[in-house]
Amino acid sequence: MADSSKEDQKEAKTVEISFPFILIRTKKGLSLIDRLARLRFIKKLGWILLYMLPIAAFVGFYLILRAATALISSAPLRSFAGQFNPLINLGIPGINPYLPIVYGWIALIIAMIVHEGMHGILARSTGLSVKSSGIILLLILPIGAFVDIDEKELKKAKAKDSGRVLAAGPGANILTAVIALLCLILIVSSMVPIASGVGVRVIPGSQAEEKGIMDGDIITSVNGSNLTFQSDLDKALELHAGENVTLTIARGDIKLNYTLKMPDGPVxxxxxxxxxxxxxxxxxxxxxxxxxxxxxxxxxxxxxxxxxxxxxxxxxxxxxxxxxxxxxxxxxxxxxxxxxxxxxxxxxTTPSESLGILSVGIVETLERYWSLSSTTPLIHLLLPTLAPNNIPFSDVMYIFYTSSIGDVFYPLANLFFWIWFININLAIFNALPIYPLDGGQAFKVFLQAIGKNRLSEKSVTRITNGVTLAMVSLVIFMIAVPYLTI
Incomplete structure (x- = not known):
């Protein structure tokens, strides 16, 4: 959300260039914002979003603090995190190598529209002026959006009104994220394995590849013993050290048998x-x-x-x-x-790896994901690009499933995942008490309200700046510690 005074608005240009940034303003869409602001439920929604803001801020602070302390106390975790490109911390598809360009940009644009649009709607519902809206480009890449709300009016507004306006953006992102997550869970619940068994990824140059086993095959049995879970495969194979084993494989509608030689012991x-x-x-x-x-x-x-x-x-x-x-x-x-x-x-190596097979659990991966009570903490925040074996709609896993909604399940699941992921992260980050983020501005308004006649404006500013500095330092430390020698 951007603030601007009436004088500034009179001089505002449609396009402003401050290389490499380009700011584009427009009044298109303001009539839609006005119509939505007049809906009866908007003011009540504003109160709900206001109460959601401190909850999101607390969750964000807890996750950052937990991550920082875990990284400090665990050398293996630091080593693991340090393997990833530092650009993973940037939420810009195309720059962050782990965010897909198409799905990522669609999700990011939706998040920006929802975020800034709700700021404008709540501003109008409380009687504040919205002069224009627009986007911010880094060369040709959209990296932000804004609505111009009169700064003087916002400062004069009651704390409850300005608080609702500031909380509107993060709150709208949370609602969007929840809706997207529910849609994602519904899509995943429509998916079923193509065949009961264990999925296959083949190690190049291995015995499995030489025999003709392929990525995407499903091992349904070993020597006639049927398989269901990933662990079933290795349990069956380790009984036959030094022997030939027959793997029955489903490849589409075809059943194939392959005979491989197990090593005489653990490799x-x-x-x-x-x-x-x-x-x-x-x-x-x-x-x-x-x-x-x-x-x-x-x-x-x-x-x-x-x-x-x-x-x-x-x-x-x-x-x-x-x-x-x-x-x-x-x-x-x-x-x-x-x-x-x-x-x-x-x-x-596992027994299956000794044959050149990287096994994946088809049944358990699916069940673990669609269950909201998953035993894997934060599984719905795992990126398909980082943990593909744990995500049933990832590029690695989707080939093992079919869906009642047809092949469209794959792009839809990915789209809803990235809408969920980007919106929830944008909401939590913006809710943090870091000025001038929404959470930081709301924190300052809160201090002004509770400290009225007790805290001077200078004291409020000092407290806000102190909290901002502490939070920014914690975030920087969390990002930097995997790449430091401790």
């Missing part, structure tokens, strides 16, 4: 630097077959055998490396997370 995915396995010469790709003479056919068998040992014990680890059989004498270390447990220092 090592990686060795941890400066731990026993690495020091002894164990390499990624080695297949563990024995430990102290005990045959190892699965991860559970390996962990069970290690559980009988203690740090400092010497073991003989037998592995297959290509055509060779190698024995390694290793002194076990202490587990970094539990010093009383023995630790070898390796990570292992």
């Amino acid at each position: 090592i995915a990686g060795v941890l630097q400066d731990f026993p396995a690495q020091k002894a010469g164990v390499l990624p790709g080695d297949i563990i077959t024995e430990l102290n003479g005990t045959k190892i056919t699965s991860l559970d068998k390996l962990n069970g055998t290690l559980a009988t040992l203690k740090p400092g014990d010497n073991i003989i680890l037998k592995v297959e490396r290509g055509e060779e059989i190698k024995d390694f004498s290793i002194t076990l270390a202490s587990d970094p997370q539990n010093s009383s447990q023995a630790f070898l220092g390796v990570t292992l």
Whole structure:
């Protein structure tokens, strides 16, 4: 929302250029704002939006504080977050590499129209003048919108009226986000798996690819045992170490059988630097077959055998490396997370990964997403571009489903997701007590109202600026800490 005095409005130009920014004003749409402002429910809606503002501000503060403290206390989390491009913190599609250009811009434009439009509607409903509206461009990219509300009138307005006007934008974004989320859940609830089983993504150059298994295939059974959940696949495969297994695959309406050879034991995915396995010469790709003479056919068998040992014990680890059989004498270390447990220092592939299959859970991914009581916190805020295996309508997962509304479920689900995501984030950010954001202006109005005859204008300004500085510092710290060495 932009404020302007009557004198400023008289001199306002239709187009103002301050390179690289371009501001375009128009009076088109003001008559629509006036008509909407006269609707009976608008004033009541304004009160609802006003009460929503501090709730949104509290949620935003809590999430930022929680993220900052989690990043400080967890080195693995900092390392994980630091892998992402810092531009992820910018909400501009095309600049933020994780926001899709088409869906992102549609959602952002809707968010700006809803936000600024509701500012104008609530302003007119309280009798304030709206002189014009417009958009702000960064070269040719729309990065903001505004309505010009007379600054003098806004300052003279009662606190309850100016508060409702300021809360209107974030509140409208919240309502839009909720509607979009409900539409998204309805679309996802219309989706069903093409076939019951486990989805497939194939590792290039693997045995699975050589046999002809393809991305998008669905494994329905292993040696005749039907599969439902992702975990069913690895449980079935680990029973057949060193044996041939037959995978029954659904590819569209076709059923195909593929026979693959399971390795003789767990395959090592990686060795941890400066731990026993690495020091002894164990390499990624080695297949563990024995430990102290005990045959190892699965991860559970390996962990069970290690559980009988203690740090400092010497073991003989037998592995297959290509055509060779190698024995390694290793002194076990202490587990970094539990010093009383023995630790070898390796990570292992899953049985399906050892065949070259990255499995995805079709049934559980769908059920987890459409349930509003999901056991995965904030799952509906996960980006399809960042966590595709967890999102049923992502580019990776949508091929495993069909819908009662037809193929249109895929673009509609993505559109409603981005409308939900951008609106809720815009609402929460604007609700924060950061001046001159809506939340910051509303916070100042609140201080003026409760401090009337007790707080001078200078004191109100100092408090507002202090809170703004604290919030901005917290936001900057949260953004920067993953890229700092602590």
